Amino acid sequence: MSSPPKTEFDAIVVGTGPGGATVAKELTKSGKKVLILEWGDYEPTRGSVFQTLPQAFIPGKGLYFTNQMLAMIRTITTGGSSMLYCATAFDPPVDMLKSNGVDISEEASGIPNEIPVAPLSDELLGPGPKRFLDSAGHMGYDAHRLNKFIFQDKCRENCQLCSYGCPYGAKWNARYFVDEAVENGAVILNKAKVEKVIIENKKAVGVEYTWHRVKYQAYANKTIVSAGGIGSPLILRKSGMMKTGYDFFFDPLVFVYGKIKGIGSGKSVPMSTGVHFADDGIVMTDFNMPHLMKILFDLEVLKIKQAFSFANTLPIMVKIRDELGGKISKRGWIDKPLSKNDKLKLHKGAMHAKRILQNAGATDIYEGWLFAAHPGGTVKIGEHLDTNLKAEFDNLYVCDCSVIPQELGLPPTYTLVSLGKRLAKHLAAVESDVKIENNKAVSAA
Numbered sequence: 001m002s003s004p005p006k007t008e009f010d011a012i013v014v015g016t017g018p019g020g021a022t023v024a025k026e027l028t029k030s031g032k033k034v035l036i037l038e039w040g041d042y043e044p045t046r047g048s049v050f051q052t053l054p055q056a057f058i059p060g061k062g063l064y065f066t067n068q069m070l071a072m073i074r075t076i077t078t079g080g081s082s083m084l085y086c087a088t089a090f091d092p093p094v095d096m097l098k099s100n101g102v103d104i105s106e107e108a109s110g111i112p113n114e115i116p117v118a119p120l121s122d123e124l125l126g127p128g129p130k131r132f133l134d135s136a137g138h139m140g141y142d143a144h145r146l147n148k149f150i151f152q153d154k155c156r157e158n159c160q161l162c163s164y165g166c167p168y169g170a171k172w173n174a175r176y177f178v179d180e181a182v183e184n185g186a187v188i189l190n191k192a193k194v195e196k197v198i199i200e201n202k203k204a205v206g207v208e209y210t211w212h213r214v215k216y217q218a219y220a221n222k223t224i225v226s227a228g229g230i231g232s233p234l235i236l237r238k239s240g241m242m243k244t245g246y247d248f249f250f251d252p253l254v255f256v257y258g259k260i261k262g263i264g265s266g267k268s269v270p271m272s273t274g275v276h277f278a279d280d281g282i283v284m285t286d287f288n289m290p291h292l293m294k295i296l297f298d299l300e301v302l303k304i305k306q307a308f309s310f311a312n313t314l315p316i317m318v319k320i321r322d323e324l325g326g327k328i329s330k331r332g333w334i335d336k337p338l339s340k341n342d343k344l345k346l347h348k349g350a351m352h353a354k355r356i357l358q359n360a361g362a363t364d365i366y367e368g369w370l371f372a373a374h375p376g377g378t379v380k381i382g383e384h385l386d387t388n389l390k391a392e393f394d395n396l397y398v399c400d401c402s403v404i405p406q407e408l409g410l411p412p413t414y415t416l417v418s419l420g421k422r423l424a425k426h427l428a429a430v431e432s433d434v435k436i437e438n439n440k441a442v443s444a445a
């Protein structure tokens, strides 16, 4: 859409990551008039670093550093971080959510009917992941292929473009659902940055947003904030929910690299195989990445020689379940020191990874920089939201990684799509207790 809409809507969805895109799609399926406001652009995916840099590596927009110089990445574009994610489909924490009053078992079990959820075939499993699987398996680790959200008939061997967004349409991402919502009649306005939710008499009636430096308002019976683990609390604080944005998780991770002769080009789908220590809250996976990314990551830890050696390397990612803590600052910066336990877990995981690499015959083994890519728990179910994801203001809901009530330590997309479906079902079931007419809240008939 090329200009702000003037009509009123049944629902406004803010943000188009897996949470928002799912709600938008499901609401349009049940005939609702939906406005989607997305801060990012909607450029076709080219699979290029030049497209990725402005989406995810502008400091303060996509890239954040903690005081310990851990780098946290999110993606500002239609589809959110799912555009650059690795498409690994970890089963949702159904029991954990159930113990918090939220049952997504039905929604989760239906998702493989809509999105492919399966391990990669032999042909698509690259030599790096195969070596990880063999080495870890021989050592007695429970190493296995991980489920992927990938259309395998479109996926290519010897390719490294997942991390720049797949230009072949092989990687499922939230844009698939945004497109479906638009086909069903949703209106999307890109480059629209939502500032706050408009509250009247303790009810949400719409949002205020900036579009090409001009402020606008949009009105709807329901507002669903899905701006992600960082974006949602920033919007909600400006709307009066001052206690959001604290005590969160971001699933810190470290890469451990090794050089293995004869392993090949270094190109393959990342996170195809893994080992999960569920009790310890540690997960390890293979992680081939594009060459330029590896150069940047190596230079960060002053591995100059290694930076220019790409083939014959096997990076292993070690990701942990961190303790809740920290805060999002007023300006959106992240203040979250790693706890002693977090550091111990990262160390323990890195030691496992080093042993697996050694056993695989690797030399020149080293650890890289600290990263994180799953900010969540900033607007928690049970604390800031009820079990239907409703906030303290009527007609205001939140649906994204921020709602997860406890530390996670696992890729969250499967969970977020399930939560989105559950919320849409709930919204379709409840009658709005407020209608918007002439941009004002009036009681429903």
Ligand SMILES: Cc1cc2nc3c(=O)[nH]c(=O)nc-3n(C[C@H](O)[C@H](O)[C@H](O)COP(=O)(O)OP(=O)(O)OC[C@H]3O[C@@H](n4cnc5c(N)ncnc54)[C@H](O)[C@@H]3O)c2cc1C
Binding pocket: 014, 015, 016, 017, 018, 019, 020, 037, 038, 039, 040, 073, 074, 075, 076, 077, 078, 079, 080, 081, 082, 083, 084, 085, 086, 087, 088, 089, 090, 192, 193, 194, 195, 226, 227, 228, 229, 231, 232, 235, 271, 373, 374, 375, 399, 400, 401, 402, 411, 412, 413, 414, 416
């Ligand atoms: C490199 C990387 C690899 C990953 N790999 C995996 C994986 O393999 N499997 C997995 O399950 N997960 C993975 N993840 C995590 C996953 O992508 C995220 O957890 C998921 O995308 C979060 O979804 P969300 O709905 O919470 O929000 P996001 O995806 O963060 O989307 C939020 C949306 O809101 C928009 N927005 C933000 N602020 C505003 C505003 N003020 N106004 C309007 N719009 C706004 C953003 O542009 C974005 O579109 C990965 C993440 C990264 C970065």
